Every structure is written in C-alpha cells, then in structure tokens.
Amino acid sequence: MIQKEKRILMHVGPVNILDRILYAGLKNNVGFTSPEFVQAFQFSLKKIRELFQVDKTYQPFIIPGGGTSAMESVTSLLKEGEKVLVVTNGVFGDRWINIFKKYPVQVNVLKAEPGYYVEPETVEKEVKREKYKLVTFTHVETSTGVRQPIRESVKAVRDYVDLVVVDGVSSVGAEEVKAKDWNVDVYLTASQKAIGVPPGMGLLVLSSNAIEKLKEEKSVAGYYLDLRNWLPVMTNMEDGKASYFSTPPVHTILMLAEALKIIIDEEGLDNRIKRHEKIAGAIRAGVEGMGLDIVARKPEAYSNTVTGVLVKKVNAGNVLSEVISEGIELAPGVHPALQGKYFRIGHMGWVTENDAISTIASIERALKRLGEDIKLGEGVKATQLYLAK
Known part of the structure; x- marks a missing residue:
C-alpha cells in the first residue's frame, strides 16, 4: 500500500511533476485577463523561444490540447491538393498520416522498420524525385524510443521543400533542439513530456517563412486549430495585453511559467x-x-x-x-x-x-x-x- x-x-x-510547479497552478479566481495570468503567458512565450533555441524571427504559440493539437494545427499552412511527405519511425510518426488524411491534401509516406529510423539519404532521394510542400519528421518516436538525426535530415531536404516540420513532443527539453540553426519551419511539443507540466497544452514555434504562409487566405485548416485565430492572441500576450480567441488552460499555463523558469533560468x-x-x-x-x-x-x-x-x-x-x-x-x-x-x-x-x-x-x-x-x-x-x- x-x-x-x-x-x-x-x-x-x-x-513526475515537481510540487513547486503544481503549487504554481493552485491559484483561485484567476481569469484569462487577470494580470498574473497575462504576465505568466508573456513570460512563457519568451522562454519558449529559448527552449526551442530561436530568436524573434520565430513566433511561439501556446494552444490548448497537447501534442496532437499542435500537430493538427500544422494544417493551417496547407492548401487543397498540396503534397505532404510523412517520414515515420513508428506509431506517433504515423499519426501525421491519420491527421493529413482528414484533409484534402496528398500524402506520401516513408516508413522505417521498428527500432530504426528513415535514413536522411532516403528522404533526400524522395524529395528530389517529387515536389512536396511540406515534410514532417519525428525527433523521438515515443513508441520505440528511436531518435531521428534531425539536423542531418533537415539539411538533406531543405533545398527541395517549402516547409519542414518537426514533432519534438518527446524531445524538446531533453534533447538538443536548435530550430533556427537547423532551419526548421515548425517545431512543436507538448506540456506533459520533458518540460514536466501537466497535460493540456501544445507548444510550437513558427519561422518567418511559416508565418508568411499564415497570411495567405486559403487553407485546409478547421476553426479551433487554425493558427490564424491564435496568432493575434500570441502577439498581444507577448506585448502584455490580454487577448482572447478561446479560453486557454489558465492554471496549466501558470504551471508552465514556473517550469520554464526552472528549466531556463535555474537548471539551465x-x-x-x-x-x-x-x-x-x-x-x-x-x-x-x-x-x-x-x-x-x-x-x-x-x-x-x-x-x-x-x-x-x-x-x-x-x-x-x-x-x-x-x-x-x-x-x-x-x-x-x-x-x-x-x-x-x-x-x-x-x-x-x-x-x-x-x-x-x-x-x-x-x-x-x-x-x-x-x-x-x-x-x-x-x-x-x-x-x-
């Protein structure tokens, strides 16, 4: 017992979550316009840039849901009929296939055997063979523990595709991640993994290239996970101004701010x-x-x-x-x-x-x-x- x-x-x-982080969320009567919440949101957005190793040319996002919501929000960057290449090493790499097949885009797949990753040379050969709008990689495949060599993989495809997306759900906060240096357009994660916060949030950064794609009117995205709807919230919150699209996970974001303070400012x-x-x-x-x-x-x-x-x-x-x-x-x-x-x-x-x-x-x-x-x-x-x- x-x-x-x-x-x-x-x-x-x-x-496991530190008590200190849990206690940070135990605040009563805090709304999404409360000063302490806006401050926590602002702080978190700035620290997310450090977490992903990017500068102000990248836009950070905190959206409700988790890793899967962050993944599905990538459809904000796609138009009908565009081609997507999914590079998968297991069950959660396959999740990209299931997401994209719900939308009117063309999906091709490169898949590794269990315990292995798709070699960068294999991906390079495929993107040279056919033109893709977007390629997805999974940094650490949660179903097998296999780590993809992201730096080398992105380098192999960067000259041939418009957008490179990396699922860092099981890597960010524990593996080397250099989204800007590696020239990744979208790097995403979730709150409940290596960042050590309760579930409830998808965290991602978008390059200026990806943000330009958001300015285009047509997209296959739905409503709730269309990043166009969340972008004004992020920019306003980072400026310290309360903003609203849909109710954010207020108390979880208070905990996120505490976790990022420990990760970036204390542990390093x-x-x-x-x-x-x-x-x-x-x-x-x-x-x-x-x-x-x-x-x-x-x-x-x-x-x-x-x-x-x-x-x-x-x-x-x-x-x-x-x-x-x-x-x-x-x-x-x-x-x-x-x-x-x-x-x-x-x-x-x-x-x-x-x-x-x-x-x-x-x-x-x-x-x-x-x-x-x-x-x-x-x-x-x-x-x-x-x-x-």
Whole structure:
C-alpha cells in the first residue's frame, strides 16, 4: 500500500511533476485577463523561444490540447491538393498520416522498420524525385524510443521543400533542439513530456517563412486549430495585453511559467539535456546489464527520453502489472509489430539518478518473479557503475 502511494512515474508522459510547479497552478479566481495570468503567458512565450533555441524571427504559440493539437494545427499552412511527405519511425510518426488524411491534401509516406529510423539519404532521394510542400519528421518516436538525426535530415531536404516540420513532443527539453540553426519551419511539443507540466497544452514555434504562409487566405485548416485565430492572441500576450480567441488552460499555463523558469533560468537548458543524457545512459546500461535488448537497434538512435525494452519469455504487460505493484509505473509497448514483446521506460522531465536505480531494481525483481532469464543484480550494478563515472 505504501509503495503504491509513493509512486514513481517512469512513464512516457505524463511524468513526475515537481510540487513547486503544481503549487504554481493552485491559484483561485484567476481569469484569462487577470494580470498574473497575462504576465505568466508573456513570460512563457519568451522562454519558449529559448527552449526551442530561436530568436524573434520565430513566433511561439501556446494552444490548448497537447501534442496532437499542435500537430493538427500544422494544417493551417496547407492548401487543397498540396503534397505532404510523412517520414515515420513508428506509431506517433504515423499519426501525421491519420491527421493529413482528414484533409484534402496528398500524402506520401516513408516508413522505417521498428527500432530504426528513415535514413536522411532516403528522404533526400524522395524529395528530389517529387515536389512536396511540406515534410514532417519525428525527433523521438515515443513508441520505440528511436531518435531521428534531425539536423542531418533537415539539411538533406531543405533545398527541395517549402516547409519542414518537426514533432519534438518527446524531445524538446531533453534533447538538443536548435530550430533556427537547423532551419526548421515548425517545431512543436507538448506540456506533459520533458518540460514536466501537466497535460493540456501544445507548444510550437513558427519561422518567418511559416508565418508568411499564415497570411495567405486559403487553407485546409478547421476553426479551433487554425493558427490564424491564435496568432493575434500570441502577439498581444507577448506585448502584455490580454487577448482572447478561446479560453486557454489558465492554471496549466501558470504551471508552465514556473517550469520554464526552472528549466531556463535555474537548471539551465544545457545542464538539463546533460542530465537526461546521463540518466538515459544509466537506464540502458541497466537493461543491457541484466541481459535484455533495447528496441532502438543503433546506439545513435538511442534517445534521452524513452527506452523500449524487449523481453524474451514473459508477456510485457505482466511486467508492467508487477512493477506498478511496487510503486513504479512504466509505459506499455504500443507498436503493433512488437505487441506483447516490449515495454517502455520514460526518463524525462524531473527524473533523477535515484529514480533510474529504483526503476532498474524493480524491473529486475519483477522479471525474476515472472520467470524471465535475467542476470539478477547485474542491471543495478551496471546502472550504479554508469552513474558513478
């Protein structure tokens, strides 16, 4: 009972949230025109630029919903009949396909096998073969933990397409992201992943090139997620003037401001990325130390935020049930090709070295009880040795 109450959320989002961030949202009688809210919104927009490593040539947005709402808002940049190329490494890369197929645009797909990413050379060959208005990449594929080499991928296509869009839902705040230097037009994320805030917001930045596309009248976008409707709110709020299109998630934005203050001003973005990298490496060392394999097949594809773990004998779902009884919550494997064969460890946000050790220890005990052939104790040892470097 006590272990269940003291749960460690090693999920792929939502994640553990600092009490300080939760308390920032516990304010009564705050409306969307209240001075403290306008100030929090203004502060958040400015810090989002730093989070994505862009300057004032990029426009930040905070919209209700989450990663999927941010993704669907990209339809604001498309007209009927235009061609889109989706580069996908798994389930959430595939989500772009499902979104765009709801609209009158043409969709082509380049897809990787589970555990791999689509090579930049493959994408370059395709955009040379056919003219596309927009190409989407997924920085970290949440379903497998595979990281796409975004810098190289964007460089490979930049001269051949009008717009480059990157889904950074499971990367921003934990992986290196340089939207301006890499010449990305739209980089997006969600509040509940590496930024470490409750769910409810899609966060994105648009280049001046993308903003010019918003000025064009015709678009396939709907109403609520048409960024044209949100743009005046963003520009006004950044100027400190209350503005309205639809009711924003007021208290979640208060929490976002507190989180961004910690990320940018206190921990520092570079330090945060290094922390994630170290903990991710420690967890992978533990997984391999106990004798299991990782879903991502190449070390350069390992991410700082998600590790997929393959099991050999037991059903992966049983591992989750066993581990959560000890107070640690992991994420199920969702890739159809690997159903029942793997589970996911989320290590993002406010994750600590002790969280990594507790997670590997609990997984070892659970697997031993379930009958998986592992080297009991070797996982924890490998994790400790990695962290002690």
